[in-house]
Amino acid sequence: MAAAEPASSGQSAPQSQAQGQWAPPASPAPPSQLGGPAGGSSRHEKSLGLLTAKFVSLLQEAQDGVLDLKAAADTLAVRQKRRIYDITNVLEGIDLIEKKSKNSIQWKGVGAGCNTKEVLERLRDLRAEVEDLDLKERELDQQKSWLQQSIRNVMDDAINSRYPFHGCTSLPAAKE
Template identity: 60%
Template structure:
């Protein structure tokens, strides 16, 4: 932990120097480092990753990007992303409000005795919405067990579906609505 903190202080000191050139003896004194070996450990790692280069035995130069020299492109991207986040948050808030409004209206419609007589769909409505599918209507008493095993693939490549219904209290009505 302390080596990481020392490294950050060292890099800041290095970036603040003129032309990015730093004498390691000055750095050790400036950072009040008791063991100069720690400074050499830091410089070896920074040199290994290409952020500094040794000018001579005790002098190094910063080769990495200046911390204040972020390009306008990066700053522009950050600004655009922040604006996009703000816009998305506004849209999310609007959608949440609309969703709450719709839920409230649906509650009123479901409990309104005047509209109860008009809540239905026709056979044609359902069949036209699912014209490519096989539709089965099931009227079963409460407690009926429904089981749909995984479909079996036949030799022709088509899947064979099976539906198992079980009721112990009353008959189950099944109507084929389309084919």
């Protein structure tokens, strides 16, 4: 007894489809269906990690460390504000930010007129100043060494040994 073949136009369907099961497509989907360059923004461009990095950059540039969440969502072109709230909830959970009002947050530990970017610039300036001061200190140490050697040379010279210097109290004019 032979198995019945489906009536078709001369092509036989794969066995999994004949039994009503799903079979994957034979070729991969084109990039436009996967969100590749031809189909708009890529998956990486939509990632929460990249959005977080951009959000933190905005927060660093915010005046007094206070950021308006509505403006941030508009600047970052976020369609779902939930993604912004996901970021703020995590940052608030690890005590990096605090909510000032419903739609604004502030980076913790930042005083007036001082944001993270300003702190980094100040740190860079201070490091450069320390480097300059170290150089000046080395120059002064070298000059001190030269002066000490010059004094030793004068004191050890045979010609100068006939005229010893014992201090200004030994001078006849200082006794008067």
